Amino acid sequence: MGAITAVMHADRDPSIAGMILDSPFTTLRKVAEELTKHNTYIPNFLTSFGLMFVRRSIKSRAKFNIDDLNPIDHVDRSFIPAFFIHAKDDKFILPHHSKDLFDKYAGDKQYRLVKGNHNSARP
Numbered sequence: 001m002g003a004i005t006a007v008m009h010a011d012r013d014p015s016i017a018g019m020i021l022d023s024p025f026t027t028l029r030k031v032a033e034e035l036t037k038h039n040t041y042i043p044n045f046l047t048s049f050g051l052m053f054v055r056r057s058i059k060s061r062a063k064f065n066i067d068d069l070n071p072i073d074h075v076d077r078s079f080i081p082a083f084f085i086h087a088k089d090d091k092f093i094l095p096h097h098s099k100d101l102f103d104k105y106a107g108d109k110q111y112r113l114v115k116g117n118h119n120s121a122r123p
Contacts, residue, residue, distance in 0.1 A: 004071050007101065011077040018081040023090060023118060025097040028069040034094055072101060079107035085114060085122060092118040 003024035010016060025031045029051065036047045055066050082105060086098040095113060102111040114123055 004069070007071040007078065008069075008074050010080045010082070011074045014080065016080045018083070020083045020085065021098065021101070022085050022122065023087065023093050023098060024071060024084070024101055025093045026070070026072040026100050028066050030097070031093055032066075035092070038091065072104060075101050075105045078105060081108040082110075084109065084111045086112075087116040087118060087120050087122075088113055089116060090118040 003019075003021040006016075006019045006021060007024055010019060032051055032054075033044070033047055036042055036050075037044070042050075051066075059065050084098045084102045084105075086093075086095045088095060099111065099113075102109055114120075116122075
């Protein structure tokens with residue numbers, strides 16, 4: 001969650017010197033949908049229905065809406081130098097997330113796809 005915290009704060013704090021963003025995701029909802037799709041046989045409409053109940057439960061208990069966790073909405077206003085890194089075989093957060101964020105990022109940026117999975121050591 002460190003990469004996401006950084007991305008969502010970068011557009012508000014220009015005093016940050018730079019960011020290394022390891023395996024960031026575009027939206028929490030998208031990650032949940034992809035994890036369900038690739039790891040279960042639950043149809044998409046049931047996933048959406050289930051996420052509605054999860055969202056309501058979290059919102060009532062933690063006063064937080066999971067649909068507000070959308071780093072992709074912040075990157076076009078971020079100008080802090082950023083290095084995006086993601087593992088090719090990451091099955092937890094798919095590599096397209098960091099690439100999508102990178103493509104939309106407004107500031108100086110670099111992108112590197114590396115060998116390994118979500119928990120592999122980075123070079």
